[in-house]
Amino acid sequence: MSQQTAITPTREQDFPEWYQQVVKAADLAENSDVRGCMVIKPWGYGIWENMQRGLDGLFKATGHKNAYFPLFIPLSYLAKEAAHVEGFAKECAVVTHHRLVPDGKGGLKPDPESELAEPLVVRPTSETIIGATYAKWVQSYRDLPILINQWANVVRWEMRPRVFLRTAEFLWQEGHTAHETEAEARAETEQMLAVYAQFAREWLALPVFTGEKSAGERFPGAEQTLCIEAMVQDRKAIQAGTSHFLGQNFAKASGIQFVSRENKQEFAWTTSWGVSTRLIGTVIMAHGDDDGVILPPRIAPAQVVILPVAPKPEMREAVFAACDALAAKLRAQSYGGEAVRVEVDKRDLGGGQKSWEWIKRGVPVRVEIGPRDIEKGTVAVARRDRGHKEKAFPTAEEFVGGITATLGEIHATLMDRATMLRDANTVKIETKEEFTAFFTAKGKEISGGFAFAHWDGTAETEAEIKDALKVTIRCIPSDSPAEDGACVWSGRPSGRRVLFAKSY
RNA sequence: CGGGCUGUGGCUCAGCUUGGUAGAGCGCUUCGUUCGGGACGAAGAGGCCGCGGGUUCGAAUCCCGCCAGCCCGACCA
Incomplete structure (x- = not known):
């Protein structure tokens, strides 16, 4: 079987369909039986875990701590901020009952007797419930600032779902901070936007424009919304992260008040900021090619995959041993401040089939080791940012010694390509x-x-x-x-x- | 929520017009030959034909109802 490209159609032929096929071929996620919701598979979730680790480090470095707030928001909380309601009311999942009873037709139905006194909204975002909580925590200017982030899922009942880009349920982080002064809150808003821009460049190899949203595109309830915007390969823009200066709107709605240094009651100034699993879709569309995903090394669940080549069964043991030894040496190297992530694929599958799986998944570096390599002390190396037939044959020592640089080069290649695409358009x-x-x-x-x-x-x-x-x-x-x-x-x-x- | 379409092995679909023992390709399992770039052969497993009712000797096929999903129009990280 010979095909021109691993993915059909190509980007050129039909970009949206190409995207869907890549998600499938790279084993990232699939649609679930629940409309609009996705199952994120291990390879896709691994990318998210790496994004989380990177972002979390940046959040901690800027003084934030993680916490967790409830999934359910009392309906009345959501109603407190007028613009906010208007923005989210149209897409809320609402919990109205807390018990099921047989429906008489062999199924189940909500027990009419169990209707909640006040319906609960599944959070579309958490400003209101976090605001209500902060209101309790804040008494004095000495209690400020509050710098908290939460990793969570949210639900927005979307009419037009697209895996990773727009799903009814998605994973994200939402930072929520409260400050004593307007200037401090504005500085926080800008700082977190800068964090997102840095993350986009240094982890995702994505050049972004930063700026402010127009009033029409602003987050419901915000005074100012800052954003990072990236270009993907069909030349459309994608909002990759937002940071909101909320003024005193939510503080007033939720009663976040404190006694100031001048002994006066004042409302706090709040911010919120977030990025979501949409970043995975962004990376796919920004860097992928007609053979599948190309992952920036820092977020790749495996940065190097080792493929044993054992033509005869009796060679397997020796080849596997050589692969494991190479993996151990690679793991002792580091890239981006972390040990290099290596996978040895010992599955009993055809060599070509295996290689193509990893190409489609976007692993930055593939290495083959066979009897001839063991004899000569070399390895066969292919890079995902280059043609799939292009192989180099360094010695194992050269390869291990150069892996950090190689991963860095791949990141730079992706960054350069994305920048050229954007600038040219x-x-x-x-x-x-x-x-x-x-x-x-x-x-x-x-x-x-x-x-x-x-x-x-x-x-x-x-x-x-x-x-x-x-x-x-x-x-x-x-x-x-x-x-x-x-x-x-x-x-x-x-x-x-x-x-x-x-x-x- | 308005308009168009589709429900048949895990997946993609044929069969329905003209009722008569449920099919193909891919995938899966086993065995053999292969393996340094998406292998080949042989043998298997797997189906309340979306659900309920009706017509009929007989329904995947015809009729009625329901349900679900997809595509197109107003919102969105």
Whole structure:
């Protein structure tokens, strides 16, 4: 059997279908019997565990601690903040009963006698319940700041689920902090955005634009939403992380009050920030190729896979021993401050089939060891960022000694490719005609990419553009210089450019 | 929640128009030959044909009802 690519269709032919096929071929996740919910399989979950470890380290390093708050939120809590309700009410799962009884048809139904006095909402996000808790914890300015993160699942009843990118239930982290002053809370919001941008670059090999959301794209209840935006290979934007300055909105809604240094009652200033399993989808779409996933080494569950080649059964033992010995030497090396992660694949499968499995899964480095290698003291090495037939034959010592550098090079390659893709498809646009042409699909092209253009700052213009072209303001870039110009849509005066794109 | 479509071994589907013993490919199991780039042969296992009712000597197939899922339109990390 010979195929051009491991994944059909190719990215070029049908990007959304390619994505689904990659998720399946790489054994990352599958749809469950529950609509909109996914089963994250060990390889996919391994990626999430590595993301968690990386982020958790960065959170701890910036003074945060983990805690856990309830899955269920009393309905009345959610109703406390008006904008928040409006944002989330449409997509909430609600628990109304606490007991089942036979339905008389061989099944079960909620016991009408067990209806809850107050329905519970399965958290779509936890601002309200955490706010209610902080209200109890905070009495004095001496109790601030509170710097807490939680790793949790949340539920948003989505109409259009897509594995990892948009599912009814997903895993994430949500940081929730409370501060004495506005300045401190704003600094926290920015600090965590910087953490996300650093994580995207250093762990995910993903260049990101940072900036602020327009009022229309803001988190419900926030004063200001900051975000990181990445470009994936169909040139659409994906929001990879958000950090919100919540002002005193939630403090007022939940009663987070304290006695200040001046002995006055004041409301705290709060923030929240989060990234989710959507990052896995982002990585797939940003780095994958027509043979499957390509994982940035720092989040790869296995960074090196060793494939024993034993043509004759009587060689197996010797080959396995050589593989185990190599694995041990590799594990003594480190990359990104952690021991190199190595897997020896001893399954009794055809060699080609095995190799292709690991290619599709995106393991950064594959090594084959057979009798000839043992004799010569060499190994056969293939890298996932290069062609699948391209092999190098270093000595085992050279290979082990160079593994840290090799993983670093692969990370750099991915970063470079993603940066080139983004830069090649990011343009400045001045006129409505150009703008429309840029975002109008020609042939099989999906999207023009990112456009920096002037915007008059009104919600009307923003909505018109969205209606006309399905293009949104991804962010008002944090580092964009003031520049006088005319709005690309309305022609009205504008003081700076914003980032437009089609998005996930 | 409005419009279109589909429910048949683990997966993808054929069979239904014109009722007559449930099929294929892939996957799985065993054995043999293979194994340095997605192997081949042989033999097997596996099905309340979505659910309920009706018509009929006889229903995967025809009729009615229900349920579930998929695709398209308004929201979203």
